[in-house]
Amino acid sequence: MADILLSEAEKTFILHGVRDNVRNDGRSCSEFRPIELELGLVENANGSARVRLANTDVLVAVKCEIDNPSSNFPDEGKLDFFVDCSANATPQFEGKGGEQLAVELAALMSRAYQTRESFNLSTLSIIKGMKCWKLCIDVLILECGGSLIDAISMGTKAALADTKIPKVSVIGSDEGSLELELADEADGREEPLDWHHAPCLVTLNKLEDSLLVDASAEEEACCAAALIVGVSPNKKITTTSIPGHGSFLADSKVFTRALNLAVDVGVKLNTALEAAIKKHQTLKPPPRGFLD
Amino acid sequence: MAGLQLLSEYGLRVDGRRPNELRQIRCKMGVFSQPDGSAYLEQGNTKVLAAVYGPHEVRLNRSKTHHDRAYINCQFSMAVFSTSERKRRPRGDRKSQEMDMNLNQIFESAIRTELYPRSRIDIYLEVLQADGSNFSACVNAATLALIDAGIPLKDYVCSCTSTLAPSQGGAPPTPMVDVNHVEETLGGPGLSMSTLPRLDSVVHLELSGTRLHLSHIDPVAEKAATGAADIMAVLDKAVRGHVAQCLHAREVSGQGADA
Numbered sequence: 001m002a003d004i005l006l007s008e009a010e011k012t013f014i015l016h017g018v019r020d021n022v023r024n025d026g027r028s029c030s031e032f033r034p035i036e037l038e039l040g041l042v043e044n045a046n047g048s049a050r051v052r053l054a055n056t057d058v059l060v061a062v063k064c065e066i067d068n069p070s071s072n073f074p075d076e077g078k079l080d081f082f083v084d085c086s087a088n089a090t091p092q093f094e095g096k097g098g099e100q101l102a103v104e105l106a107a108l109m110s111r112a113y114q115t116r117e118s119f120n121l122s123t124l125s126i127i128k129g130m131k132c133w134k135l136c137i138d139v140l141i142l143e144c145g146g147s148l149i150d151a152i153s154m155g156t157k158a159a160l161a162d163t164k165i166p167k168v169s170v171i172g173s174d175e176g177s178l179e180l181e182l183a184d185e186a187d188g189r190e191e192p193l194d195w196h197h198a199p200c201l202v203t204l205n206k207l208e209d210s211l212l213v214d215a216s217a218e219e220e221a222c223c224a225a226a227l228i229v230g231v232s233p234n235k236k237i238t239t240t241s242i243p244g245h246g247s248f249l250a251d252s253k254v255f256t257r258a259l260n261l262a263v264d265v266g267v268k269l270n271t272a273l274e275a276a277i278k279k280h281q282t283l284k285p286p287p288r289g290f291l292d
Numbered sequence: 293m294a295g296l297q298l299l300s301e302y303g304l305r306v307d308g309r310r311p312n313e314l315r316q317i318r319c320k321m322g323v324f325s326q327p328d329g330s331a332y333l334e335q336g337n338t339k340v341l342a343a344v345y346g347p348h349e350v351r352l353n354r355s356k357t358h359h360d361r362a363y364i365n366c367q368f369s370m371a372v373f374s375t376s377e378r379k380r381r382p383r384g385d386r387k388s389q390e391m392d393m394n395l396n397q398i399f400e401s402a403i404r405t406e407l408y409p410r411s412r413i414d415i416y417l418e419v420l421q422a423d424g425s426n427f428s429a430c431v432n433a434a435t436l437a438l439i440d441a442g443i444p445l446k447d448y449v450c451s452c453t454s455t456l457a458p459s460q461g462g463a464p465p466t467p468m469v470d471v472n473h474v475e476e477t478l479g480g481p482g483l484s485m486s487t488l489p490r491l492d493s494v495v496h497l498e499l500s501g502t503r504l505h506l507s508h509i510d511p512v513a514e515k516a517a518t519g520a521a522d523i524m525a526v527l528d529k530a531v532r533g534h535v536a537q538c539l540h541a542r543e544v545s546g547q548g549a550d551a
Contacts, residue, residue, distance in 0.1 A: 084372065087367050088324065095384065138371070138372045140371050140420075144326070
């Protein structure tokens with residue numbers, strides 16, 4: 001993550017505010033910053049979404065490819081996450097600088113979506129054992145302002161909601177190789193995915209005894225430890241992670257409190273995100289992208 | 293694509309333009325708050341984001357400082373979803389490295405580097421959607437981002453790519469300005485020219501694709517230069533609009549009184 005230089009005085013100021021449940025921008029410890037969501041920005045992709053969480057900006061695109069299913073799961077499709085930290089966000093991401101962070105984030109997202117409950121991969125199967133869909137989920141990080149993984153998970157869920165997979169039919173088979181035909185877009189034969197159970201990841205930063213939801217970059221620089229929890233809409237936790245070098249005391253109540261708070265916040269975030277996506281899909285506003 | 297002609301019998305291109313028409317250019321400056329300067333530019337369906345950091349101290353690689361001027365560093369990157377076939381690597385491949393070098397060359401001649409000795413200016417470009425003339429769009433977006441960052445330039449750097457439609461039915465081959473993806477890939481030469489329009493100088497010229505006969509170079513190059521000058525008019529208008537907006541915002545918030 002981009003390094004923020006904070007003086008001791010600034011850190012103390014943030015700490016004192018958090019003790020009184022007031023943060024630098026006036027939020028309470030469990031409030032999110034304003035989130036902007038836009039679907040369908042990338043025309044080349046089957047589905048896309050842009051999430052803007054204050055000054056964290058993430059663009060997620062989903063592209064579908066036909067692939068052979070893995071031998072362990074012959075009747076399931078695949079999800080492949082790829083994260084690209086653009087140098088636009090910070091000069092440290094130039095060249096291969098952002099690769100380590102990108103790999104970590106991609107691995108975290110893969111784990112969050114690993115359970116069959118969050119995303120049913122069998123809907124991606126075309127012909128059992130022979131052909132399946134592979135969804136390539138590509139995340140482009142344009143600006144880092146804290147809560148990066150939260151924005152990425154929201155973007156992924158929204159992009160999956162925006163994704164339409166063309167319907168496939170088999171038109172011929174010949175000696176073990178199949179010929180598949182993709183229905184034309186003009187035909188209107190595209191099916192949406194079942195994205196409703198996809199998880200949202202929530203990051204909680206621990207500052208003394210308080211837990212901060214959606215920490216800004218400055219607050220993240222003060223916090224000793226963080227906890228990332230993937231929460232699906234039915235209150236289930238799909239993954240947890242403690243990034244960086246922080247730690248939680250094993251017998252303190254902070255950890256349990258953190259998990260409970262994360263599930264709480266996660267469920268509310270999922271509901272709000274679903275509502276926003278539905279609103280976007282019904283109203284269908286003209287795409288503005290970066291021009292507004 | 294049998295039967296797809298670059299120029300129809302009515303003189304229209306594949307996307308309905310005339311040979312000397314540019315695509316619609318929309319742009320915005322100051323898109324992000326983190327970089328010192330940023331810009332977003334759309335040339336038709338080609339969408340590019342540019343971010344500029346600098347001038348700042350050279351931290352890691354002290355050997356890259358020049359004692360008398362700034363060190364310019366450009367990076368060209370294409371998002372993996374920018375092309376219709378998904379790209380494996382956003383940057384670091386040969387072609388991107390070549391683009392980096394070309395961009396370095398262009399901006400070293402356009403930026404007034406003598407004003408910032410021992411410093412470094414970073415220009416990062418991200419192509420979100422590639423629909424032809426990607427390099428030219430990047431140069432134009434980078435110019436806007438540099439202006440947004442307040443870095444002094446000798447002039448606007450405007451870039452345009454032109455091609456030559458093969459002759460049809462006895463008519464001479466027609467040069468066409470601002471190529472899109474279809475025109476780029478159908479074969480045919482692509483002349484990419486970056487100029488400082490008001491100083492009437494060419495900072496970069498590159499010919500790719502098939503060969504171009506000597507007698508055709510002049511008309512095609514002239515088309516590109518005119519295209520670049522037209523683009524400058526668009527960029528100039530955008531910059532003035534942006535500055536007027538910023539001034540207005542400052543006045544409204546009461547800061548104008550101090551200046």
